[in-house]
Amino acid sequence: xxxxxxxxxxxxxxxxxxxxxxxxxxxxxxxxxxxxxxxxxxxxxxxxxxxxxxxxxxxxxxxxxxxxxxxxxxxxxxxxxxxxxxxxxxxxxxxxxxxxxxxxxxxxxxxxxxxxxxxxxxxxxxxxxxxxxxxxxxxxxxxxxxxxxxxxxxxxxxxxxxxxxxxxxxxxxxxxxxxxxxxxxxxxxxxxxxxxxxxxxxxxxxxxxxxxxxxxxxxxxxxxxxxxxxxxxxxxxxxxxxxxxxxxxxxxxxxxxxxxxxxxxxxxxxxxxxxxxxxxxxxxxxxxxxxxxxxxxxxxxxxxxxxxxxxxxxxxxxxxxxxxxxxxxxxxxxxxxxxxxxxxxxxxxx
Amino acid sequence: xxxxxxxxxxxxxxxxxxxxxxxxxxxxxxxxxxxxxxxxxxxxxxxxxxxxxxxxxxxxxxxxxxxxxxxxxxxxxxxxxxxxxxxxxxxxxxxxxxxxxxxxxxxxxxxxxxxxxxxxxxxxxxxxxxxxxxxxxxxxxxxxxxxxxxxxxxxxxxxxxxxxxxxxxxxxxxxxxxxxxxxxxxxxxxxxxxxxxxxxxxxxxxxxxxxxxxxxxxxxxxxxxxxxxxxxxxxxxxxxxxxxxxxxxxxxxxxxxxxxxxxxxxxxxxxxxxxxxxxxxxxxxxxxxxxxxxxxxxxxxxxxxxxxxxxxxxxxxxxxxxxxxxxxxxxxxxxxxxxxxxxxxxxxxxxxxxxxxxxxxxxxxxxxxxxxxxxxxxxxxxxxxxxxxxxxxxxxxxxxxxxxxxxxxxxxxxxxxxxxxxxxxxxxxxxxxxxxxxxxxxxxxxxxxxxxxxxxxxxxxxxxxxxxxxxxxxxxxxxxxxxxxxxxxxxxxxxxxxxxxxxxxxxxxxxxxxxxxxxxxxxxxxxxxxxxxxxxxxxxxxxxxxxxxxxxxxxxxxxxxxxxxxxxxxxxxxxxxxxxxxxxxxxxxxxxxxxxxx
Numbered sequence: 001x002x003x004x005x006x007x008x009x010x011x012x013x014x015x016x017x018x019x020x021x022x023x024x025x026x027x028x029x030x031x032x033x034x035x036x037x038x039x040x041x042x043x044x045x046x047x048x049x050x051x052x053x054x055x056x057x058x059x060x061x062x063x064x065x066x067x068x069x070x071x072x073x074x075x076x077x078x079x080x081x082x083x084x085x086x087x088x089x090x091x092x093x094x095x096x097x098x099x100x101x102x103x104x105x106x107x108x109x110x111x112x113x114x115x116x117x118x119x120x121x122x123x124x125x126x127x128x129x130x131x132x133x134x135x136x137x138x139x140x141x142x143x144x145x146x147x148x149x150x151x152x153x154x155x156x157x158x159x160x161x162x163x164x165x166x167x168x169x170x171x172x173x174x175x176x177x178x179x180x181x182x183x184x185x186x187x188x189x190x191x192x193x194x195x196x197x198x199x200x201x202x203x204x205x206x207x208x209x210x211x212x213x214x215x216x217x218x219x220x221x222x223x224x225x226x227x228x229x230x231x232x233x234x235x236x237x238x239x240x241x242x243x244x245x246x247x248x249x250x251x252x253x254x255x256x257x258x259x260x261x262x263x264x265x266x267x268x269x270x271x272x273x274x275x276x277x278x279x280x281x282x283x284x285x286x287x288x289x290x291x292x293x294x295x296x297x298x299x300x301x302x303x304x305x306x307x308x309x310x311x312x313x314x315x316x317x318x319x320x321x322x323x324x325x326x327x328x329x330x331x332x333x334x335x336x337x338x339x340x341x342x343x344x345x346x347x348x349x350x
Numbered sequence: 351x352x353x354x355x356x357x358x359x360x361x362x363x364x365x366x367x368x369x370x371x372x373x374x375x376x377x378x379x380x381x382x383x384x385x386x387x388x389x390x391x392x393x394x395x396x397x398x399x400x401x402x403x404x405x406x407x408x409x410x411x412x413x414x415x416x417x418x419x420x421x422x423x424x425x426x427x428x429x430x431x432x433x434x435x436x437x438x439x440x441x442x443x444x445x446x447x448x449x450x451x452x453x454x455x456x457x458x459x460x461x462x463x464x465x466x467x468x469x470x471x472x473x474x475x476x477x478x479x480x481x482x483x484x485x486x487x488x489x490x491x492x493x494x495x496x497x498x499x500x501x502x503x504x505x506x507x508x509x510x511x512x513x514x515x516x517x518x519x520x521x522x523x524x525x526x527x528x529x530x531x532x533x534x535x536x537x538x539x540x541x542x543x544x545x546x547x548x549x550x551x552x553x554x555x556x557x558x559x560x561x562x563x564x565x566x567x568x569x570x571x572x573x574x575x576x577x578x579x580x581x582x583x584x585x586x587x588x589x590x591x592x593x594x595x596x597x598x599x600x601x602x603x604x605x606x607x608x609x610x611x612x613x614x615x616x617x618x619x620x621x622x623x624x625x626x627x628x629x630x631x632x633x634x635x636x637x638x639x640x641x642x643x644x645x646x647x648x649x650x651x652x653x654x655x656x657x658x659x660x661x662x663x664x665x666x667x668x669x670x671x672x673x674x675x676x677x678x679x680x681x682x683x684x685x686x687x688x689x690x691x692x693x694x695x696x697x698x699x700x701x702x703x704x705x706x707x708x709x710x711x712x713x714x715x716x717x718x719x720x721x722x723x724x725x726x727x728x729x730x731x732x733x734x735x736x737x738x739x740x741x742x743x744x745x746x747x748x749x750x751x752x753x754x755x756x757x758x759x760x761x762x763x764x765x766x767x768x769x770x771x772x773x774x775x776x777x778x779x780x781x782x783x784x785x786x787x788x789x790x791x792x793x794x795x796x797x798x799x800x801x802x803x804x805x806x807x808x809x810x811x812x813x814x815x816x817x818x819x820x821x822x823x824x825x826x827x828x829x830x831x832x833x834x835x836x837x838x839x840x841x842x843x844x845x846x847x848x849x850x851x852x853x854x855x856x857x858x859x860x861x862x863x864x865x866x867x868x869x870x871x872x873x874x875x876x877x878x879x880x881x882x883x884x885x886x887x888x889x890x891x892x893x894x895x896x897x898x899x900x901x902x903x904x905x906x907x908x909x910x911x912x913x914x915x916x917x918x919x920x921x922x923x924x925x926x927x928x929x930x931x932x933x934x935x936x937x938x939x940x941x942x943x944x945x946x947x948x
Contacts, residue, residue, distance in 0.1 A: 066722060079657035084721045093745035101870075102900045103701045104708075107763060114759035135722065136800070296799045296815055306793060310635055310654040 019263065026344040033340025039333035047152045050145050059142035059299065064126040067316045068133030078127075080135075080314070132318030134307060143299050144322040150300035151327070154214055155281035161219035162280075163273045166226025167262075173227070174234025175257050184227075191224050197286075204287065210295060214287055218280045226272045233265035267345035274338040278331050285327065301327045378624045379938045381920070383931065384637050384646050385630045388581035391564030394547050395477040398486040400840055403546065404930040405584055405628070409454075410549030410569035413445045413471065414540065416928050418935045419601040419608040422738060423844045423928060425544055429466060429570065431526075434543060440535035440882065445471070445543065447526040454589045456568045458558035463591075466570055468528040470550035472520050473513065477551065480511040487547045489851070489860055494539065495519035496531045513553070537882045541843030544928070572621040572934040584628040586933065588621055595620045597922075597935065607677060607924065615922035615937060622937040642672075644947050647920050647938070651913035653727040660913060673918030673946060680729065681912050682736050682841035682927045684849060687905045688864030693833040695777065695784075699868070699901065702764040702778060707902040709766075710785065712757035713809040715801065720908060723797045728908035733895040734849045736909040738927070740883055741846030741891030748899050757809055774812040786814045788823050788832050798836070827863050835863065841927060845883065846891040850875055853903060866903035919943035 027033050049055045065081035099105040131141040173184040191199070203217040237243060238261070246260045262269075281301075288294050288302025301323040308320035389402040394410055397403060413430040416423055427433070429451055435444040451466040453459065478485045479492065479502040491498055496519030505511040519531040532539060542548065550570055559566045567575055572592045577585035597615045601608030631637040634652030641649040651659055659669055665676045689707050691697040696707065720728050730751060735742040761767070765778035777783050787802050789795045799815055806813045818826075827835050842848050851857055854875050855867035871894060878890040898904065914925055919942040926932050 079661055080725075083657050083726050084718075093747050095747055095749040096896060096899070098748065098896055098900050101896065103704060104760075104900075110763060111756065111759055114762060115753070115756040118755040118758050120755050135797070296796060297803055303796075309793070310652075313635060313638070314655060314658045 023344045027340055030340045030343065032336055033344070036333040036337040036340065039329065040337055043148060043152060043330050043333075046145060047148050050149045051153075056142040056145040059138060059146040060297070062123065062125065062137040063139055064129040064133040064137040066133070066135055066137050067311070068126060068129045068137055070132035070318050071128045071130055073132075074128045080316075081127075131322060132316070134319050135311075140304070140319045140322045143304060143319070144301070144326045147299045147301045147304055147323060148326060148330075150211065150294055150298055151281050151284055151302070152330070154211065154218070154284045154300075155277045158215045158218035158222065158280045158284075159273055159276035161215065162222035162276055163226055163269060165219060166223035166272070167230050167269055169223070170227040170230025171234055171257050171262070174231035175238055175253070175261070177235070177238075181231075184231075188224055188227055191221075196221065200283070200287065211298070214284060214294075217287075218283055222276055222280065222283075226269070226276070229268050229272060230265060233268055234261060237261045237264055267342065270345055271338055271342045274334060274341060278334045278338070281327065281331060281334075377940050379622060379940065380625045380627060381623050381647050381933060381936055381938060382627045382629070382645060383648060384640070385584075385628055386632060386637075386650075388630045388632075389584065392567040392575060392578075393483075393564040394474065394549055394551070394567075395480070395483050395485045395487065396564055400930065405575070405586065406549070406567065407546045407571075407930050408573040408586060408626075408933050409567045409571045409575060410546050410551065411571050412544055412546050412549045413447065414544035416544060416926065417600050418922075418926060418929070418932060419599040419605075419612055419924075421602055421605065421608070424600065425540060428544075429550065430543075434540065436540075438535075440537045440539075440880075441532050443530045443532070443539055443543065444523075445528050445530070447528075448593075449526070451570050451593055452591050453552055453555075453570050454568055454574045454591050456555055456566070458552070458555040458568070464552060464554075465525075466550055467525050468522045470552055471528050471548065472517075472522055473553050473556075474548050474551045475520060476511060476513055476517065477556070478547070479505060481506045481509055482511070489857070490542055490545065490547055493856075494532055494536055494542070496533045499533075535880050538843065538845050538847055538879070541845065545842060573626065576625075581630055583630070586626040586628070588624050592621070599935075611922050611924060615935060618937060621934040623933055626933045641915065641917075644917065646917075648914060648916045648923070650925075651727075651915050653725040653913075656725045656727060656913065659915070665915075669915075673942075675916040675918065675920075677914040677916060677924050679912045679914065679925055680737055681910045682738050682844065683838055683910055684731055684734055684736055685728075685836070685838040685907045685910070686731070686734070687834050687836045687907070688866075689903055689905075690830060690833050690863075691865050691867065691903055692830060696833050697864075702766075704901060705760045705764040706766060707905075709757040709760040709809070710806075710811070711902055711905045712751070712753045712760070713811075714752065714805050714905065716751045716907060719798070719801060723794075723801060724908070724910075727911045727913060729911060731906040731908050734853075734898065734904065734906055735846050735891065735895070736841070739841055739844050739846055739849070741888055741895075743888075743892055743895065746892065746895055754805075754808055761809070768810065773810070775810045782812065784812050784814050786816060786833050788816045788818065788826075788835055790820050790823070791817055830863075830865060837863070843928065846887075846894075847875075847879060850878075850891070850894055853898070864903055866901070868897065868901060868903075871897050871901075917943075918946055 027037070046055070050057075065078065066084045067078055067080045069076050069078055099108065104111070125137055129137075129139045129141075131139065134140055134143065169184055169187075173181045194202075199221050200217055203220060204213070207213040207216065234257075243256055243260055246256050251260065284300060285302035285305060288300050288306060294300045294303050304319055304323035308316075308323065311317070312320055385401050385404070387399070387401050389397075389405060390399055391397045391402055392406055392409065394403075394406050397406060411429050413428060413434065414425050415428040417426045425433075427448075429447050431446045431448045434446075436442070437444070445468075447466060447468060453464040453466065475491055475495070475498075477483060478488045478490065479498060488502070492502060493499060495517065497517050498519060501511075501515070501517050519533070521529040521531070523529055530539070552568060555566065555568045556563050565578060570592075572589055573586040574589045575584070576587040577583065597618045597620055599608075599612055599615070601612045603609075629640075629646070631640065634654060637646070637649060638652050638655055640646045659666055660676060663678075665674060669676075689696050691699075697703065716730055720726065720730060732748075732751070733743065733746050737744065761775060766775045766783060768774060769776040769780050770782075775783050785802075785806055787799060789799050803813050803815070823832065823835065826832050827837075839849060839852060852861050853864075853866045853871065854862060855869075855872045858865040858867060874890050874894050874897070878887050878894075881887045881890070912925055916923060919939045921937040921939055923932070923936045
């Protein structure tokens with residue numbers, strides 16, 4: 001390592017514009033990396049399409065019978081659906097006359113006339129759906145697509161915020177050292193001394209429930225690791241010659257921190273960012289699974305997994321599979337992409 | 351010596367020791383059962399939840415109890431020697447206790463045998479009005495026993511109850527006789543005397559343990575608390591001091607299940623079990639799997655697994671092969687939603703508010719709740735009173751409970767239409783109409799929320815969902831800060847009064863969370879209480895049901911069905927609404943258990 005470094009130092013000093021191009025080229029040479037990148041891009045575009053309403057817009061519509069079979073299992077017995085269609089509400093008794101005490105009694109006739117004019121349409125429900133239905137008869141494939149919206153959005157934004165917090169605090173602590181460092185270290189220690197899940201649950205209990213809350217919670221609890229790594233990078237770079245040189249030509253503290261050092265620590269930050277996306281997608285799933293997450297008229301992979309919990313025992317595996325597989329593929333692809341990114345970005349490995 | 355040989359030798363030694371140990375001890379009859387929700391405390395004055403009371407019922411004893419198998423439910427003697435003498439037209443109740451009843455041993459008695467005294471019942475009543483306990487069960491005695499309200503008010507003022515000061519309505523005539531004088535005639539007081547809340551408590555024990563009394567229940571009942579890991583495991587063991595008592599019950603002649611259970615238990619000494627282990631298992635899946643593995647002796651089939659375990663109302667062949675017994679029944683309960691009658695949008699007694707509440711009721715698809723959400727494990731509640739409660743009327747109906755067309759028509763008629771073009775209905779004065787639904791985070795609650803949201807979307811009413819923990823919502827509810835809330839009530843005794851007290855005007859602030867106060871209803875309630883049980887009282891209850899149907903202070907949902915599954919080796923047991931799990935009336939056939947678990 002030390003043998004390589006001296007050769008590298010001069011181009012870094014000039015903030016070589018080739019850094020990113022080189023990294024990109026290295027990434028393109030990595031076949032696994034390109035493949036994973038393609039998967040991630042496909043997921044993100046699916047998420048954007050769903051957000052724009054191009055796909056899975058009517059995921060909330062009940063199209064099939066309860067736990068409709070997937071079309072490739074069309075003939076299988078569906079006891080749950082039979083239970084629902086069995087409903088028998090006939091009571092032979094005559095309605096009790098309330099008219100002597102009812103303040104609405106004078107308008108009974110008008111009520112009946114108006115009610116007769118309002119048409120109630122019965123929805124036709126399909127016996128099978130492409131990839132099966134959930135308890136309400138909604139298509140699980142559409143749910144999985146719509147669910148990606150929440151899961152990926154939460155994962156990406158929360159990771160961005162966590163990285164932002166971690167980078168800024170890490171830069172401050174590493175660059176300034178001394179009191180600032182002591183204070184931030186103390187702050188960091190408090191955060192890390194509390195078990196992670198407990199901290200998440202504590203935040204979840206204090207804030208109101210909602211999507212933005214999940215993002216805030218994950219960002220506020222996830223920045224600590226990034227902070228330590230960035231701080232270490234800044235301590236390392238703070239004393240380097242190129243920073244001293246920048247000081248000598250009169251660059252401000254801000255400029256030294258974010259214009260000179262930051263690009264040289266960027267490989268650490270980017271890799272951390274993508275790693276956190278993965279862990280936050282999983283955390284969103286856990287939070288929603290615990291019932292702390294997504295509101296009732298939205299769907300995420302986490303809520304799907306929570307619903308699927310009992311479905312497995314009664315043999316309805318498709319919702320679990322749809323959500324689990326979507327998540328597993330994305331998370332694996334993202335992790336491997338992170339690996340390739342690390343290889344591509346690290347200036348030392350050039 | 352090789353490692354595996356060492357292992358084999360050790361295993362052989364352990365096995366030999368175990369065999370020797372097993373031969374020494376007589377085979378123990380151990381019952382293992384689940385709780386769905388954690389207990390709170392075993393202090394009868396402090397606890398009010400079903401699960402704590404399931405345990406309390408086995409440790410403490412009220413003067414009366416219920417027959418295990420008789421349906422309709424019937425009272426029988428517990429510590430009372432004979433049925434209490436009722437005089438002065440239902441105002442004076444004299445209770446005489448059996449001889450020779452002693453408490454379970456406890457360090458608080460200093461090694462002496464402590465005999466039951468009539469004073470112990472007086473003490474239990476007084477604890478209910480102790481301001482230091484602020485008992486949720488005070489309604490049982492407040493307003494009923496003469497002079498108790500004054501004593502409670504005085505204690506509240508002093509923030510301390512003087513236990514030595516007598517209450518005019520409670521007289522201890524001698525060691526075995528106690529007389530209650532009521533403020534007004536009340537024929538339901540016999541049922542109150544069968545509630546373990548009034549079970550005998552020894553004052554020296556309560557004073558010995560102080561605030562920790564909830565963990566040290568000491569009573570005269572058939573079991574004692576042996577171990578308690580909070581919210582996880584409760585172990586009861588046979589009380590060696592329990593009096594000599596033999597099983598007796600009166601099963602209905604046309605009820606073959608009860609007849610069979612009676613034959614299984616007839617004449618046996620109570621209790622038969624040596625030990626009861628209770629496990630708190632909140633999630634339905636592990637509970638169900640534990641039952642299937644033979645680790646639990648009974649389970650109320652979680653509704654999710656209904657169509658797999660009892661398709662078409664009969665145990666599936668694979669379950670029948672395990673010898674599992676299926677005992678369906680209807681719980682004496684009601685799940686309902688109250689409307690806060692003081693709410694500026696949803697409460698009130700004017701025609702448009704009545705129309706609004708009735709429209710929302712009509713728009714809620716109760717059939718989908720029963721058959722989809724609850725998987726058919728409930729029956730529609732057309733009135734507040736479930737079957738088995740005096741006043742239940744199977745023929746009472748006001749037409750279909752779910753009728754979206756009539757719901758929409760009603761809102762249109764009273765001016766709840768969309769006024770600002772946002773697609774949602776508004777109030778007649780133009781301000782927005784929002785249905786706030788307060789609920790918890792569990793999966794089941796999420797399903798209910800989805801159903802409400804779906805139905806209200808069809809009706810055109812905007813829904814706001816507020817998710818919070820149950821205790822927080824309860825606090826808000828008690829302070830009147832919710833515009834509506836989903837609740838359930840489990841009967842304490844088989845009479846309509848027990849449900850209608852939740853709507854009785856003066857109970858606003860205690861049990862009447864929605865604060866429904868209607869002169870006509872309150873008068874009917876008072877009339878019914880002054881009548882002995884019988885057709886006249888039933889007629890009044892029917893009139894009350896009509897008033898509720900008109901003013902709609904509640905949306906009644908369902909009475910739950912219980913699909914109890916019991917292992918083949920459990921004898922004598924079926925669910926009892928009022929004495930809960932009744933472990934004292936259970937036996938285990940160890941030979942059958944050994945055969946099935948081989």
